[in-house]
Amino acid sequence: MNTNSDKPFEPPYPKPLTSKNKPSLWKLFKLGRKSSLHVLFEGDYKKDVSITKISGYKIFTPKDNGLIKDILKSNYKDFPKHRYMDDILRPLLGDSIFNTNGKTWERQRRIMDIGFEKAGLKNVFSLMCDAVQQMHQRLDSYKDGQAIDIDVEMTHVTADIIMRTILSSPIESDRAFKVFHYFEEYQEKSNSLLMLRLFRLPKWVSLRSYIIWKRRGRQIRNFIGEIIKERHKEFIEKNGETNYGDILEALMDTEDPETKTKFNTKELIDQIVMLFLAGHETSASALSWALYILSNQPEHTEALAAEAQNIFGQNQLPTFRETSKLKKARDIFKETLRLYPPVTQLSREATGKCPVAGHTVAPGTTVNINPWLIHRREKVWENAHAFCPERFSNGESKKNSGSYLPFSQGPRICIGAGFALQEALLILSSITKKYRIKPVSEHTPDPIARLTLRSLNGIKIALVRRDSGIPQEKLFKSAPNETSNSNEECPFNK
Numbered sequence: 495m496n497t498n499s500d501k502p503f504e505p506p507y508p509k510p511l512t513s514k515n516k517p518s519l520w521k522l523f524k525l526g527r528k529s530s531l532h533v534l535f536e537g538d539y540k541k542d543v544s545i546t547k548i549s550g551y552k553i554f555t556p557k558d559n560g561l562i563k564d565i566l567k568s569n570y571k572d573f574p575k576h577r578y579m580d581d582i583l584r585p586l587l588g589d590s591i592f593n594t595n596g597k598t599w600e601r602q603r604r605i606m607d608i609g610f611e612k613a614g615l616k617n618v619f620s621l622m623c624d625a626v627q628q629m630h631q632r633l634d635s636y637k638d639g640q641a642i643d644i645d646v647e648m649t650h651v652t653a654d655i656i657m658r659t660i661l662s663s664p665i666e667s668d669r670a671f672k673v674f675h676y677f678e679e680y681q682e683k684s685n686s687l688l689m690l691r692l693f694r695l696p697k698w699v700s701l702r703s704y705i706i707w708k709r710r711g712r713q714i715r716n717f718i719g720e721i722i723k724e725r726h727k728e729f730i731e732k733n734g735e736t737n738y739g740d741i742l743e744a745l746m747d748t749e750d751p752e753t754k755t756k757f758n759t760k761e762l763i764d765q766i767v768m769l770f771l772a773g774h775e776t777s778a779s780a781l782s783w784a785l786y787i788l789s790n791q792p793e794h795t796e797a798l799a800a801e802a803q804n805i806f807g808q809n810q811l812p813t814f815r816e817t818s819k820l821k822k823a824r825d826i827f828k829e830t831l832r833l834y835p836p837v838t839q840l841s842r843e844a845t846g847k848c849p850v851a852g853h854t855v856a857p858g859t860t861v862n863i864n865p866w867l868i869h870r871r872e873k874v875w876e877n878a879h880a881f882c883p884e885r886f887s888n889g890e891s892k893k894n895s896g897s898y899l900p901f902s903q904g905p906r907i908c909i910g911a912g913f914a915l916q917e918a919l920l921i922l923s924s925i926t927k928k929y930r931i932k933p934v935s936e937h938t939p940d941p942i943a944r945l946t947l948r949s950l951n952g953i954k955i956a957l958v959r960r961d962s963g964i965p966q967e968k969l970f971k972s973a974p975n976e977t978s979n980s981n982e983e984c985p986f987n988k
């Protein structure tokens with residue numbers, strides 16, 4: 495822990511491998527199964543392009559601004575989503591906007607853009623607030639200073655937000671709770687299967703994982719599918735005159751201006767399952783890392799609390815309009831996304847012969863855009879591994895905007911960036927306003943990259959109510975936190 499404000503705080507990251515201690519292929523396979531961050535070499539953080547060869551595959555990882563722009567913006571059609579990603583996601587997502595390419599993706603994107611605009615952040619804001627209020631009730635049931643698995647709590651609240659805003663169905667329901675656990679297992683198995691694929695091994699080498707992976711994908715689709723089938727039937731029977739005010743309703747109501755078609759029931763299931771996955775895992779990851787950092791940075795926590803107090807005073811949550819004034823909270827969230835981008839790799843596949851940094855990339859080559867590496871380049875970012883939210887107000891981030899891509903860039907940029915920022919502001923400002931945040935003794939998270947960036951040993955913090963009477967100085971001198979298995983009321987802990 496570093497409470498010295500002169501030296502910027504460097505939160506944990508896996509030490510890069512060096513050519514001197516290069517592991518064997520078998521060790522690399524095992525490390526890669528753990529997480530792609532654990533197979534990065536020192537040089538990967540420095541070079542403009544890294545080239546990796548695995549079992550005859552060539553993987554290009556460009557980090558230079560110009561190349562990123564070429565791949566994600568100017569020539570994005572030449573670099574569609576990688577077929578391995580499609581392979582890994584298809585049992586769960588079907589033909590969702592996240593894994594399709596070409597004309598299919600273009601039509602889906604038009605409908606989704608219009609649907610999201612129709613649903614409107616302002617309109618779903620009150621549904622978001624309902625879920626955040628429920629989160630506060632759960633946090634209230636912890637004792638002051640008790641160790642909390644904050645990644646579990648953040649997953650709960652973001653899943654709840656997404657279920658309420660998309661499907662008007664709170665996560666408390668048994669159905670939603672089960673879906674959450676199936677998602678977890680699906681992710682875990684996906685990573686193992688992706689590694690098998692990279693090493694040209696068939697999926698049946700890990701038969702158990704394969705069976706569970708397939709089954710979980712089907713079960714999630716069935717669960718969410720049931721809700722959507724009922725809602726779509728009702729929507730058609732009532733000639734579109736339903737009044738849920740959620741994202742599903744907006745999507746059912748949207749016609750593609752070019753093809754004059756709407757999503758059918760199967761297409762709606764594909765998109766909604768994808769929104770659930772893309773929309774809660776990512777936000778939960780970023781919020782957990784932000785709260786971990788704040789637990790080690792009391793100055794920033796206090797500045798956030800003062801801002802919240804100043805802007806929404808006696809209320810528990812800010813109004814929609816007030817969230818736009820939470821500038822410190824915004825900078826802290828953005829800097830967390832730089833150090834811990836929830837999506838650490840954007841995998842693309844070259845379709846034709848094309849030049850990448852002086853190399854001719856053959857069709858079928860994997861091109862990985864890696865925000866984790868790009869965000870930590872010493873060449874670009876000052877104190878690249880350190881937490882310095884002021885770079886988002888002093889012009890540094892503006893100067894380096896081409897090297898900042900937590901939500902990607904170009905035509906396939908994340909649809910939910912505004913949504914994610916809104917929920918993050920609500921959660922960070924309301925937690926810091928009510929609680930001081932304290933680190934948990936002897937706990938250092940171990941970042942791992944799977945479908946999203948998580949910590950192998952979880953993320954723990956402790957909260958102390960501001961009105962508890964415990965002085966601030968004492969918070970950082972206290973004995974090891976009472977170790978507890980968190981809030982037993984929380985179904986996500988079972």
Ligand code: HEM
Pocket residue numbers: 591592593603769772773774776777780835836837839840841899900901902905906907908909910911913914
């Ligand atoms: C902190 C939170 C989030 C982060 C960091 C994030 C990041 C990303 C990234 C990097 C991509 C591009 C992936 C690629 O091209 O390979 C993406 C795509 C996408 N995200 Fe997000 N996302 C977040 C939250 C959300 C939310 C809340 C939603 C919806 C409610 C959402 C919906 C989508 C969709 C639909 C796409 C696919 C866009 C397309 O391919 O056209 N995301 N996101």
